[in-house]
Amino acid sequence: MSTASAKSVAIIGVGGIGTYILRAFLNLPNRPKIIVFTRSDSKGKAVPDDLASVPVVSVDYTDVAALTTLFKDHAVDVVISTVAGLPTAQKAQYSLADAAKAAGSVKLFAPSEWGLPTEGAKERGESNVFAVKDEFADYLKSIGLPYARFYTGLFAGYLPWLLALDVTSSVHIIGKGDKPLSLTSETDIGGFVAHVLTNYPLSSPELVNQSFRIQGQSITLSEAAQIYGKSIVYIAEGEQVPAGSEVESGYKTAMQTEVEEGRGSGGWDRRTSTYSPELAGSANKLWQGHVWQTLESIIGKN
């Protein structure tokens, strides 16, 4: 068994969390080789200026042959997919996985999870983005490609948006707002990913085929309102969370409904529909000594 940690990492997409993961790798003293893939169509995002030293390849995510050649040429051993969470975008990952398998160099594939735990969503017949992600993990298993799934909870940067603080001056809550959710800062998510992939051998039991449940803090939406110092508007049944557009309103409402039903925590297990507080943040221990950011520390109130 090889004892090497990541030597050559491909990050797919830098439109969101990919940027934070990239920045975290760049901050490491002994960082692996990094290459960034962006979509070759008009939706491909540019790498922020401070990260411009990293080689970026613009590639068609459905071109398995081109992707295979890239993985091989760069001897990529870890693929980190951050393709957008929408079901249509998730489809691009199948060709990325096929290419990673064909290249022969890839030892670990991190599918685009970056949210609530999805394990069990497919088996339970859910028809949502959680099931789409869960189904893709099954595909990785079916082609024999080792994986690592990162469950991060809600990105802290999205919390004001989720609570409608982007469009109103009060926190808007569906239900009672008393269920715990896992909140993690984007910086800590990037830091955790870079840390574990460079501190554990890629073939170690800590990494291979693991699901990581990380969490900066467990918090309820009411507690968040208090920390922000904002009044709460409780949304009437059947009404939506305010947003700039109907589509966004739908996303916020769906997400808050998940939270209100108890599924916003990394302690939730979709397979058994049970909540275990100790499951939330259970992977934090892999980053020993790290002080995780909280909403209080982020807004400077600790």
Ligand SMILES: *[C@@H]1O[C@H](CO)[C@@H](O)[C@H](O)[C@H]1NC(C)=O
């Ligand atoms: C990890 O999962 C892959 C399938 O995704 C499988 O082929 C491989 O044997 C597993 N490795 C270990 C060590 O369980």
